[in-house]
Amino acid sequence: xxxxxxxxxxxxxxxxxxxxxxxxxxxxxxxxxxxxxxxxxxxxxxxxxxxxxxxxxxxxxxxxxxxxxxxxxxxxxxxxxxxxxxxxxxxxxxxxxxxxxxxxxxxxxxxxxxxxxxxxxxxxxxxxxxxxxxxxxxxxxxxxxxxxxxxxxxxxxxxxxxxxxxxxxxxxxxxxxxxxxxxxxxxxxxxxxxxxxxxxxxxxxxxxxxxxxxxxxxxxxxxxxxxxxxxxxxxxxxxxxxxxxxxxxxxxxxxxxxxxxxxxxxxxxxxxxxxxxxxxxxxxxxxxxxxxxxxxxxxxxxxxxxxxxxxxxxxxxxxxxxxxxxxxxxxxxxxxxxxxxxxxxxxxxxxxxxxxxxxxxxxxxxxxxxxxxxxxxxxxxxxxxxxxxxxxxxxxxxxxxxxx
Numbered sequence: 001x002x003x004x005x006x007x008x009x010x011x012x013x014x015x016x017x018x019x020x021x022x023x024x025x026x027x028x029x030x031x032x033x034x035x036x037x038x039x040x041x042x043x044x045x046x047x048x049x050x051x052x053x054x055x056x057x058x059x060x061x062x063x064x065x066x067x068x069x070x071x072x073x074x075x076x077x078x079x080x081x082x083x084x085x086x087x088x089x090x091x092x093x094x095x096x097x098x099x100x101x102x103x104x105x106x107x108x109x110x111x112x113x114x115x116x117x118x119x120x121x122x123x124x125x126x127x128x129x130x131x132x133x134x135x136x137x138x139x140x141x142x143x144x145x146x147x148x149x150x151x152x153x154x155x156x157x158x159x160x161x162x163x164x165x166x167x168x169x170x171x172x173x174x175x176x177x178x179x180x181x182x183x184x185x186x187x188x189x190x191x192x193x194x195x196x197x198x199x200x201x202x203x204x205x206x207x208x209x210x211x212x213x214x215x216x217x218x219x220x221x222x223x224x225x226x227x228x229x230x231x232x233x234x235x236x237x238x239x240x241x242x243x244x245x246x247x248x249x250x251x252x253x254x255x256x257x258x259x260x261x262x263x264x265x266x267x268x269x270x271x272x273x274x275x276x277x278x279x280x281x282x283x284x285x286x287x288x289x290x291x292x293x294x295x296x297x298x299x300x301x302x303x304x305x306x307x308x309x310x311x312x313x314x315x316x317x318x319x320x321x322x323x324x325x326x327x328x329x330x331x332x333x334x335x336x337x338x339x340x341x342x343x344x345x346x347x348x349x350x351x352x353x354x355x356x357x358x359x360x361x362x363x364x365x366x367x368x369x370x371x372x373x374x375x376x377x378x379x380x381x382x383x384x385x386x387x388x389x390x391x392x393x394x395x396x397x398x399x400x401x402x403x404x
Contacts, residue, residue: 002034003365006089008082008108009097010071012041015060016200016230016255018283019097019121022150022171024258027053029358038089040082042073042104057081057104069202069232073104082111092369093117095361099144100137109140115368117361118144119169123157123280123302130161138162146364153301154280169361170305172354173286177258180292180346182266188251189267192223193332196268196293198261198284199275201232206274206298208234211241211250212321213274213328218245222332226250229264265291269338270331273297276318282306285313286352289345294338296327306352312345 007027011019027037031053038053042060049056058075082104086094092115096108099118109116130137141147141162148169149155155166188194195214199205207228214226226246228238231254242250256264265271271288273279273295279302285295286306295313297303309315314330316323331338 001366002036003092003369004036004038004090005030005365006038006040006086006091006094006112006114007097008040008094008104010042010060010073010101010104011097012039012044012054014044014046015071018150018171018281021283022119022121023097025172025174025354026358026361029354030362033358033362035362038085038091040085040104040108042071055085057085064202064233069200072102078103079107079111082107086112086114093365095119095365096144097121099147100140106140109143115145116143117146117148117364117368120147120149120154120158120166121280122278123151123153124278127157127160134161145368148364150281151302151305153305157280169357169364170352171281171283171286172352172357173283173290173349175290175349175353177262178265178287178290178349179262180290180342182262182291185263185267188225188227188264190225192225193269194225194227194267195270195272195328196227196229196264196288197272197274198229198264198287199273200230201234201238203234204276204278205230205232206276206318207238208241209274209276209319209321209324210272211238211246213324214249215241215245216321216325217329217332218249220329222329224249224332227253227264227268229253229256229261231255261287262291265293268293270328271295271313272324272328273303274316274318274324275300275303279303286349289342290349292342292346294331294341294345296324296331306348308348312341312348 007023009019009023011017012023027039030037040055042058043056044060058073058078061072061074062069063072094112094114095117096105097119098121099105099109147166149166150171152168155168159166197210201207265288271293273284275298279300282303285297288295289312295307297307297315298318299315307313314327316327
């Protein structure tokens with residue numbers, strides 16, 4: 001049965017990142033399956049004002065937090081506008097991404113008269129915010145009928161402070177866009193291995209650690225070049241590190257469109273994500289794997305949700321350029337190992353195809369629309385601590401991707 005679905009997200013085009021990709025992919029596939037989907041997000045500078053199926057409220061403000069650039073929506077009357085949007089849309093379900101984040105997500109959780117699905121995307125090395133604001137946020141968490149998380153790391157981060165059932169429904173990868181065999185960009189076909197980085201130039205992504213590792217390898221005389229896709233407020237530091245032994249080896253591409261991104265993966269021989277922390281899922285790792293590219297990544301719980309060290313790639317301790325150089329060196333020197341890990345990565349990425357993940361979301365939406373919620377509003381025994389009246393605490397439930 002076709003449903004009317006509102007997807008609320010503070011991050012959406014032209015913002016880049018995993019949340020934007022999740023909203024974009026799920027909304028597109030849900031529409032292809034006959035559902036009526038409206039995306040509710042912020043007004044971004046440069047965004048179209050007449051996009052079909054998109055409602056933009058307030059305006060976006062980027063603030064640094066948790067080592068990254070974060071989107072927050074500001075403006076007068078946001079909650080009133082949300083209530084009116086939900087009323088006019090007559091939605092069957094409202095799906096809120098990052099539901100405990102200010103401002104639009106929290107206001108949407110409070111404003112929606114419909115059943116609410118909430119997907120948690122984040123993790124952090126610090127629990128300070130949840131500790132400080134737990135009392136304020138608990139009623140919002142209890143209002144979510146079906147809390148979801150994109151990985152076990154994201155789930156565990158939430159349930160440490162808000163005990164209850166949180167199902168893992170992961171991010172996915174578009175296997176039509178990202179696939180092996182795409183032509184290489186002739187501009188990056190210089191006869192030496194290419195190391196690719198895709199991400200924002202902010203502290204959390206660890207780009208300086210990658211460049212420091214590459215300086216070590218360059219001094220050792222290894223042939224390679226580095227392709228850097230993305231931009232951010234720390235680009236000046238990255239460009240400074242790309243001098244000396246890395247001169248003429250590093251190519252800063254800047255931001256690229258979704259349509260052009262796959263060709264940079266296809267031009268790479270190794271993908272590297274040296275994040276320092278705060279990563280709940282390895283979406284860029286999956287994109288590289290889907291293209292058959294072996295991965296070198298920081299050893300983080302969120303990355304281990306998709307990467308098995310020694311299978312699809314190698315891991316290194318975060319913030320350790322020497323450990324990163326060791327992993328990169330191993331792959332630079334062994335083409336057969338790169339090929340084996342690339343083939344295994346294709347297999348792993350196949351488990352995260354978006355259609356299977358969207359099918360699970362459809363099941364959740366349909367159950368909620370039919371009144372089959374197993375969420376907190378449907379269980380009057382649920383107290384403020386998240387425990388059932390009979391003393392049994394709800395445990396986490398994990399959903400593996402389709403085909404796992």
